[in-house]
Amino acid sequence: MMRRRPRNDVAMIRFLFRLLATLSLCVATILLVLDATRTIAASALEMMPLRNSLAATFPEQLAGIEAGLQDYPFAWDPIMVSVLALPGFVVFAVIALILYAAGHRTERRFALDS
Template sequence: MFRFLFRLMATFALAVAVIMAVLDVTRTIAASRLVLTPLRDSWASVSPGTLEQVRVFIVENTHPLVWNPIMTSLLDQPGFAVFGVLAFLLYAIGRRPERRIGRFVAER
């Protein structure tokens, strides 16, 4: 059940990564230069209020250093890369373990 949920979240994160990559490629072609949209800009254009709420939540409930060096550097990365790595990690957590039956058995 949990493996299925992790794989489902990985699929969703991969879909978001592909959408963000297509947007960046489209902007790159239109501008005739490389355009990589940071996650902060994408998030602020979709829902600016939630970005501030997450900042306040992290600063109030964790150490303030979690927001400033860690989260700000993460939010400055291209959105497609962040969601691509997230998709990979979620899929790795939710993958099925390798079957060990017959692993050392001589097969004919």
């Protein structure tokens, strides 16, 4: 029995999701190592919120995003403030999980008739 191959455009989108998931997981790993290093150096649990990481790396872009979302209080206050308060590695790990799930191809199982 031949398996149907997915169309090229679907396969490419799945590949793109998996690639973005891999890159997001790499960022999560880097942020986790930085937090672990700070924790060991301080001999206390130190986890940097995503807001601080973004402010140190991309200050102009973060200010632009904040200014743009201030016009939409339903998006800024309950959602973005909560996400930016989380540790960066958690946010990027969740993004990686969602992207991987979106790009995952389910295996079809066929029953063997006797």
